[in-house]
Amino acid sequence: MATQTTGPAAITDTAGVVDRIRVSVPERSLRHDLRAVSIVWRRELIRFRTDRLRAITSLVQPFLFLFILGTGLGRLAGGSLPHSANFDFKTFIYPGVLAMSVLFTAIFSAGSIVWDREFGFLREILVAPVSRASIVVGKCLGGATIATFQGIIFLCLAWFAHVPYKPLLIISLIGMLLLLSFTLTAFGVMMAARIKQFQAFMALTQMLVFPLFFLSGALYPLNGLPAWLTVLTRLDPLTYVVQPMRHAVFSHLSLSPYVAAYLNTHLAPSITWGGWVVPLSLSLGIVAVMGLVMMSVAIAEFSKTE
Amino acid sequence: MTAQTGTRRGGVELNGSAGTEAVISVSGLVKRYGDVEAVRGIDFEVARGETFGFLGPNGAGKTTTIKILCTLAEATSGTAMVAGYNAATSRDAVRRNIGLVFQDTTLDTYLTAEQNLRFHAELYGVPKPAVMPRMRQVMDMVGLWDRKDSLVSTYSGGMQRRLEIARGLLHAPHVLFLDEPTVGLDPQTRSSIWAYINDLKTREDITIFLTTHYMDEAEHCDRIAIIDHGKIVAIDTPEALKASIGKDRVQIHTADDQAAIAELHQNFGLDAAIHEGAVTFSVAAGEQFVPRLFSEFSIPIKSVSVSRPSLDDVFMSYTGTTIRDAEGGAGNEFMRNMHRMRTGGRR
Numbered sequence: 001m002a003t004q005t006t007g008p009a010a011i012t013d014t015a016g017v018v019d020r021i022r023v024s025v026p027e028r029s030l031r032h033d034l035r036a037v038s039i040v041w042r043r044e045l046i047r048f049r050t051d052r053l054r055a056i057t058s059l060v061q062p063f064l065f066l067f068i069l070g071t072g073l074g075r076l077a078g079g080s081l082p083h084s085a086n087f088d089f090k091t092f093i094y095p096g097v098l099a100m101s102v103l104f105t106a107i108f109s110a111g112s113i114v115w116d117r118e119f120g121f122l123r124e125i126l127v128a129p130v131s132r133a134s135i136v137v138g139k140c141l142g143g144a145t146i147a148t149f150q151g152i153i154f155l156c157l158a159w160f161a162h163v164p165y166k167p168l169l170i171i172s173l174i175g176m177l178l179l180l181s182f183t184l185t186a187f188g189v190m191m192a193a194r195i196k197q198f199q200a201f202m203a204l205t206q207m208l209v210f211p212l213f214f215l216s217g218a219l220y221p222l223n224g225l226p227a228w229l230t231v232l233t234r235l236d237p238l239t240y241v242v243q244p245m246r247h248a249v250f251s252h253l254s255l256s257p258y259v260a261a262y263l264n265t266h267l268a269p270s271i272t273w274g275g276w277v278v279p280l281s282l283s284l285g286i287v288a289v290m291g292l293v294m295m296s297v298a299i300a301e302f303s304k305t306e
Numbered sequence: 307m308t309a310q311t312g313t314r315r316g317g318v319e320l321n322g323s324a325g326t327e328a329v330i331s332v333s334g335l336v337k338r339y340g341d342v343e344a345v346r347g348i349d350f351e352v353a354r355g356e357t358f359g360f361l362g363p364n365g366a367g368k369t370t371t372i373k374i375l376c377t378l379a380e381a382t383s384g385t386a387m388v389a390g391y392n393a394a395t396s397r398d399a400v401r402r403n404i405g406l407v408f409q410d411t412t413l414d415t416y417l418t419a420e421q422n423l424r425f426h427a428e429l430y431g432v433p434k435p436a437v438m439p440r441m442r443q444v445m446d447m448v449g450l451w452d453r454k455d456s457l458v459s460t461y462s463g464g465m466q467r468r469l470e471i472a473r474g475l476l477h478a479p480h481v482l483f484l485d486e487p488t489v490g491l492d493p494q495t496r497s498s499i500w501a502y503i504n505d506l507k508t509r510e511d512i513t514i515f516l517t518t519h520y521m522d523e524a525e526h527c528d529r530i531a532i533i534d535h536g537k538i539v540a541i542d543t544p545e546a547l548k549a550s551i552g553k554d555r556v557q558i559h560t561a562d563d564q565a566a567i568a569e570l571h572q573n574f575g576l577d578a579a580i581h582e583g584a585v586t587f588s589v590a591a592g593e594q595f596v597p598r599l600f601s602e603f604s605i606p607i608k609s610v611s612v613s614r615p616s617l618d619d620v621f622m623s624y625t626g627t628t629i630r631d632a633e634g635g636a637g638n639e640f641m642r643n644m645h646r647m648r649t650g651g652r653r
Binding site (some may be wrong): 023025026027028029032034035037038043046047125127267 | 340376378379380397398399401402403406408410411412413415416417421424425426428430431432434436440470473476478479533
């Protein structure tokens, strides 16, 4: 870096009126790429901060699911719980709805790429002398950050679902939200690389978001399902986050050993692949790998030229 | 990209006198989109410090050429060197050395002007201590410094274009590309944009490459290339191009226009037609022709006007059509739509 940066050198030009600032753009370097990652990331935050309406509206749906659907379905689901358990159905669906609170924000934050393309700003980004990778990485991290922030707001409502505010639980939930948000944003960015119209992007994501949510086991336990549904739930990446989150929540509840055992076998069973139990770390690993793969696809897409 | 370290900045920062080295040099450039040949083999050079204009109707291949020079599109064949680097193989090096102002706005209207420029500075890796002073300098240059904290969405079209020019200059590029810099602006704003462009030439050591389909704007250029159907049909200074036609345009109002056209053809061997409601024809040394016309013409003449050739006439003489007619043509409309479809709406 030191070789080319002449820094600002104010010199009086021939007219003697204006000081001209000498600037020279450095060769590409890791530091330069990191600056690019950081500014793309910061832009996401600025946009999110100025768009309060979006922050509020994207919390409406999880709110409805937790309080309306959760309370209503809870009456129905109550029969399957041990009588003495004093266990709220809202606690059961809380981890899934928490995942949902980041779902929309993460995918739609990637949609801003399509928006930027339609309104020209993407061009300004794509002609810059930085690697396309740093732009995509900045975008994925930016989307992950704002989505996680959104999730944290929803996390504040945990008390209403009888989920305790234990530091360890909160930290692990935030970690998992961050991972999920990253993967979902990467998924959105990958799609945004190909889809040129904002309307089409919105329609497609709307179409995908609910199947992802419904198949994740957010609203029902993953055991005892018909074979076809079992297969579909195992294909949904969201499944591999919802289950570890539910496991984390359940393990921090103060319950009698009998109820705890019942919950873990009937309501929060481990994910299995044809009888083989998928460890929690592998679950989360799968999500991380999926995110990285999709991000790589997005980088390759954006590196193409006309 | 690292292989270039030794020759970084290529021919641009050599100490040779301005105007002799080529900052842009293009040879045998061809660009095909499927069956459509948008650029059909063009060659030209732009010297350092020059303002060089590409003049032609929409769909002539101007934007395609600019996209290749700016590394946004790859040529089907031929080479383009910009600021000493090959636009196809040393993209980053070219990008560091050029500034771009596109036809459509590429600002983030949800950010303030300053945030837009800061984004650009970070993306181009402008050394941190230089960011603030340089930002102020370019914004002062286009008279927007006091509005730096306003959201870009509150800017008028002309202000947005000025901000884009400022942003294009922020990283002190050697070449500034302006693709239709004043399209869609009202005449007053257009002339103010040109005042800024002419002013920046006195302040920055910069070569300007622009495209336009406005004849009057081409007059601001040191040299222009007339491009039509993907080929350069003429390339020279505006004066030389006008001189090359060698004829003045004469317009007369007569008592009987049709008879006048017939008589001009018979007795003077001139092809006249009615344009703008007057009998119009081109003739060498118009001032000397007029007295002869008065003495020899049988039809009473009500008024006469003689004008030097404009670039309009130049364009007409090289392409056989006026730029407006060329744009109105159905074929061009079709090509343009094809292009838009392929590049996804607004490109």
